[in-house]
Amino acid sequence: MFRLLRPLGRSVTYTRWLHLFIGCVIFGIWQFVSSDTNWVPFLFVALAGLLPWTRIAEGTQARLLLAPDGSVPIATQPSATWADRGRTSLWMLLRLGLGLGTAYLSMHLVMVSVDLVRVAAGGHADPEALLTPPGRHWWYALLAPLPWLVLAVGVVLLGRLITALAVVLLGPSAQERLAALEARTEQLLERTRLARELHDSIGHALTVAVVQAGAARAAGSPEFTERALDAIEETGRAALEDLDRVLQVLREPERAPGGSPGLDAADRLLDSARASGAKVDAELTGPLERLPGAVSREGYRILQECLTNVLRHAGTPSTAAVRVRVTATDRRLTLDVANPLDAPAVDRTTGSGTGLRGVRERVALLGGTARTGPDGDEWRVRVELPLR
Missing domain, CATH: 3.30.565.10 (Histidine kinase-like ATPase, C-terminal domain)
Known part of the structure; x- marks a missing residue:
């Protein structure tokens, strides 16, 4: 049990969480402009990834937040070939998608935990929550820590996934190596x-x-x-x-x-x-x-x-x-x-x-x-x- 919770004591777990949140900021900004064209942010980041200098910004940010100890090989040079630009564009799309997934889980799992406590106390659950507890039982309060545990495991796994993708998509190319x-x-x-x-x-x-x-x-x-x-x-x-x-x-x-x-x-x-x-x-x-x-x-x-x-x-x-x-x-x-x-x-x-x-x-x-x-x-x- 303690071995599973050990990553929660490492600062890199939370910097990776922050990195995932930053990846979907552009989506949140676009929601204030138009909520009917959600595909526009994906098109924007895909095109931005084709710019040579985008790889510098993404590589630097990934180094600082995903692997601050320098243990992961991530390039910080501009894209020299179209293959590098394609990898950067794919990275931008996956980062946006994983960022949205992380934001969704973080928000709704917290809402589920709050609803469990609220229903156990005799209140009503939020209808927009990911899960709505049926009935009203006092023992729901005992289940309130469970969504937080699921969120913690999800954050650790998503952080490792985004780091592995960074090695593949932002790592140095054969020419750079x-x-x-x-x-x-x-x-x-x-x-x-x-x-x-x-x-x-x-x-x-x-x-x-x-x-x-x-x-x-x-x-x-x-x-x-x-x-x-x-x-x-x-x-x-x-x-x-x-x-x-x-x-x-x-x-x-x-x-x-x-x-x-x-x-x-x-x-x-x-x-x-x-x-x-x-x-x-x-x-x-x-x-x-x-x-x-x-x-x-x-x-x-x-x-x-x-x-x-x-x-x-x-x-x-x-x-x-x-x-x-x-x-x-x-x-x-x-x-x-x-x-x-x-x-x-x-x-x-x-x-x-x-x-x-x-x-x-x-x-x-x-x-x-x-x-x-x-x-x-x-x-x-x-x-x-x-x-x-």
């Missing part, structure tokens, strides 16, 4: 890209800081310590700029600052690696400043990850020899980074490291190729990115 899925996919891809950038940028800065601090302690030279602190400061400042940019994108995408650095700023990475003690032999050729934005940015991050891996896994920084070749032509960009395999590499032989996986993901998004692994006595990363 596809558009929402694409938008969600784009959002996830953007977050993944930002996560990769944070990994590369912050990981590079921390690696440089750790390597520089260890080398300065081992060297015991004030001059070397001064250079190490300068390198840590410069790298940390660049990482903070990247972090601020990424956080700005997450907070306010429409007001986000410019993109991440490109390969035309590769000297900053090379100088940072050299300041960490690595012997970097770099060869940068081609019009790097004229590379497409996406290729230049991803190429910068790939080079950054390669140098970070070298500093992280090549043992003593002063013994790390790195050969970097970046070649840009009219058709492709080639990055070739190699260093001797003279120290154990934690995750290189398996190729399962997060950094190398990020490199492959970046390359795959741009339709390029990436080869990573031992090549003779060197560990080599060779990436080719198409420019067209």
Whole structure:
């Protein structure tokens, strides 16, 4: 019994009741104009449903009153196709019909309850009531709560019915669901890209800081310590700029600052690696400043990850020899980074490291190729990115 009455304690039951009443307001207004042409309100709402913007008003009202918790998928966009307009028009007709039924039951069941009490007290029943109690019996008063119970059950069932119809008739169409899925996919891809950038940028800065601090302690030279602190400061400042940019994108995408650095700023990475003690032999050729934005940015991050891996896994920084070749032509960009395999590499032989996986993901998004692994006595990363 209590389970059946539980919906009566929920506010959504009464907001749905209100929604059903609002649906038949136009019918009540028309009764003051003409009571002989009751078909006019139905024609009016059917035609109104064909207007694209009607779906916005009906969807918004249904969301607020039928499912205020957002648990029901109801669209609030204008009708984009005639199928959407037809569904909205049918919704308007059904809403008007169910609203009239709800108003009729609400009014007459209350009248029946009042009549039962009136007749039990010796009065007369209303002849226009839905049911007229025969005779006059005192025990009719005991039946007075029954119409209210029927009304409560009817309100709950009609509310669930109108909500189910809203899902079918006002729910997102296949095109809208596809558009929402694409938008969600784009959002996830953007977050993944930002996560990769944070990994590369912050990981590079921390690696440089750790390597520089260890080398300065081992060297015991004030001059070397001064250079190490300068390198840590410069790298940390660049990482903070990247972090601020990424956080700005997450907070306010429409007001986000410019993109991440490109390969035309590769000297900053090379100088940072050299300041960490690595012997970097770099060869940068081609019009790097004229590379497409996406290729230049991803190429910068790939080079950054390669140098970070070298500093992280090549043992003593002063013994790390790195050969970097970046070649840009009219058709492709080639990055070739190699260093001797003279120290154990934690995750290189398996190729399962997060950094190398990020490199492959970046390359795959741009339709390029990436080869990573031992090549003779060197560990080599060779990436080719198409420019067209």
